[in-house]
Amino acid sequence: MSPSALARAPQKTHASGERTVVVYRVPTHDRRDAQKLISAGYDLIERRQGDDLFVMGGPSTASGLRRLGFSPTAVETMHKPLAHQPRAARTGGGVDDTYDGGYHTVDAHYAHLDQVAAQHPDMAKVVTYGKSWLKQNGRGGRDLKAICITKMKQGDCQLNPQAPKPRFFLMSQIHARELTTGEVSWRWIDTLTNDYGKDPDITALMDSTEMWVVPITNPDGVDIVAQGGDNPILQRKNADDSKGGSCDVNGQVGVDLNRNAGTHWGGEGTSTEPCSEIYLGPAADSEPENTALEGLFRQLYPAVRTGTGDSDPAPVTAKGLMISLHSDASMVLLPWEADHTIHTGNDAALRALAGRLGSLTGYQSGQAGEILYDASGGTDDWTYDKLGLASLTIEIGDSDGRNCSGFTPAFSCQDSYFWPKMKPALLYAAKQAAAPYRTTAKNH
Template sequence: MQDDGLLTFDILSNSLGKTLDLEKHDARENLPRASVTFTSYMTFSQMSSYLEGLPAQYPQRIRVDKPGRSFENRNIYRVRMTNNITNTVQKKVVFVDGGIHARELVSPAAALYVIETLIANTKLTETIEWQIMPMLNPDGYEYALNKDPLWRKNRSKSPSSTCYGVDLNRNFGFQWGGLGASSSPCSDIYKGTSAFSEPESRALRDAMLPLKGKVKAYITFHSFGQTILYPWGYSTQVKHPLTATMDTAAKAMAAQIKKTTLAVYSVGNSAVVYYPVAGASDDWAAYAMDIAHSYTIELRDKGVYGFKLPASQILPTVRDAWEAVKTLATLV
């Protein structure tokens, strides 16, 4: 703020650089193959080993495929889970993804925790086929984990700039290029050269489109802010016709989280609670897939640590995620 011509400010951290450096290399280097952990941030290689090992351990319940590859040619995985994976014709689908923004390290951890918890919860896989893409932005994630902890975008190279990356959550083909998206390749919210210009957003699109009519709920995990958001995100002036339905379900998820983990999550329309976001995955899912329940869940925390959530907070945070997903599954 301004006072008598002078700028005043508050110091939020005296050692942000030191904190980021300390957190940069906290991934567990010696994690056994095909294992998962929620006490440190896993590398993409560790995640890949875990995901690729699942079908052999649970051949009747789990299939893993690769709907796409990233700009730097890393696999983008999809895990399909249900009690009888060979017979899914009559089952509704709940679709979950994570890791669309590189620096939101707890997001893919949350999706992995959903997978791991569903393995032990056969009741929730009786009538639902779960499809989970835990890491949509593997290039950006590895870059954030090892080089720049505040990196947000993917790692594609712009043909017209020396800057790298597209904000994948501005690259989906509904209201692409509208409010809250930038045309500058150097911007953190750069929309890309066209809708679905990026292989990572196309991977999600191509995994979901054949399921139109079957997907009853979509959740994308982000961080931070402890908020459950629903469409439309592209405008503060246009309401989704199922706003009341989504608001009721979001409040039920928030209530269950508070009941079990004591964490407080707010609820609301994403454009109103935060700011307009055009070309986002939750808006696209609600529109293109005609999904009645489409949510962005901003996980912990509320800003003390922000994007660099300490490893000690991974497990409490992913438990929030599970409570939300579990609750939604009973409502769709």
Template structure:
């Protein structure tokens, strides 16, 4: 049995202990993750902002609808699934008839001095030094870094503003642009937003789920690895001479801003924010912000492909809230606009229809955690390109040092409305989700210490290099 260590294990609160001792439905000793609905006025225990991890015995065998109200973690142990919640979640699990055990209580991280909320008016080199929680870059630091790279490497880098966040599009003062960077040894026509590029394109996006801190750091390091290695590293030089490599370091800047504020003087519950900032569907008074509840839409459940299917929720406070309609969110509209401007359509309709053998391009969306490589479809049958996707997934997993790989329903749980499903569905480009970081140990979970990032980078760098190389002929021999 896998023993998961997401953070500091602390004594149970009286609330959880009382429920755990009340009957056989929930017991101590294991690991999981849950998230039911919570209103803004509710709390697990006075002053307790900790997160709790629960193990759901044989959760993978249960109908997806039975787990739809819970915040499933990106982890699986055999057929056991895991749920993130608070002390109150023990009662919710018991009431749902689920066999659950409580493994851990994770205390909120210590607070730091607050920094601005919203995009800085001037993305200076000083702004590029902003960090929180021991070294993670703020949204403004990520964006200032893009500008700095483009200034210092004008022959290699172009920054593109491809849309606005929900806050900015709504006129709020604390919103953000949506930004990407194109990296290549620039020639005529390179980095244009047209799908007919002469160079094959590889697109990486990160931090769509705001609380998954590691992913933005991996994107940051990938950018630096490429521009600093050009002309020095043979592999990097060859890639930038022959490919366009696009990076969206922050896919959900409003959400990441909320997480930053949780670490820097705001509510500790915001440290666990996963979704966008769009609260238009929330109940009066808003949703409780904690480890299993929050305002916003899950951008990785809001995309058009199989929208509303398994692994999504209709509850606005649930962490997997699908939104009120398919691709309703401005961030996703902008991301799909970017996809369609980068890649031509090479796949006809139909879940079993394969993309053309001559398709060019690759797409990776980074999430955390559990050391997994996932590919479409997120729920149900295999794609028409399953053999090729599976072979690439296996190679990526091997390069990482032995990650798991497969469709989400095979090795994790079913997912609908995801970015990788929708890009593949729409355009036929091979698309993958990487769950970066272990589920256990001192570097496990959504908020590993920044010192863990060197080890993650050693795994992710060869995977990114391989994916970029495959962009020329991903379905070819």
């Protein structure tokens, strides 16, 4: 490098409170490479292109990857603030309280739920189902909130697994930094309540089915994200700092709620390092966000699997469907997400459902380990394992090259690109809640 080039080289300044974030493309040659990266502590983000995986880290991450035998190339560099004390950043705003160009804060989401229920008492009911980790520990934090949406009749929206109508459950932002997912839930709630009596498809769905939505599954995490304002903090996990509160630039505090559920806990795709992005927590279901959510699931769905073995099926007559939204791999994933070498007892139907949602979105579909990487202790594995509930993950992504990729795409992508793509998929999924296991590769 010539002296003048050296002078122009970007300085590695670490202004206090800021972190240089680099996304690396990492070609792999062996399917065990994903686990190798995870075991070495790298933040393997939810993205894959062919045999290329993607790691998020800092400027020094490349040399570490090379020492492991990989050949990373930097594809994106960002300057992101570090989280301050993990605390609830209450802004006190209403439905218009936003950050980063329009993304809704937790306050806005919760105000939105209350507003929808107040405007449509015949169609919506808000349920508080628990407390976040910070609230549980008396450090601020949040209630955990769900909304039930249907054209109300006697017995609807009750916390009773024997409900008159089948139930479609949608959840988002269990990984706080996956901002698109909460915005999709917001639009789903508005579409259902605004278009009843106008759109025949929505009207029929609202008359026949209960739609449950948890827009912000991890509110403490989303509060940290929103602290960054127009430069969101990329917090993925919750705010539980009991196993280590100082992770500096090399990681984040918190437990990965999508690795903490009590199903195949501690398996592939998890880390026991508290600062790792995939830290599984000190015990299965250690986190209040998960125990509360699982309690809600148990109040909404009967346990119908015929046994507890990995291949024991739910009966073909079972009702109900659950989708957890993530970003941004452009994939539809089905259980078992923990281990792609084992299949559920409802594999054909779940695969057909995922395939249909894949064709509606243009996304790939399969078990996580077949197309992304194995990941244990996730929500959809738990709901299928413990309840026999038909469960899927949709990794919302920019599969069409619309400049809408990443965790924090331009807010305009939400209305122009993601919602038009996701609406038909959610409508299809909600309709299948009546008999998800009757889905075959042909009958759609």
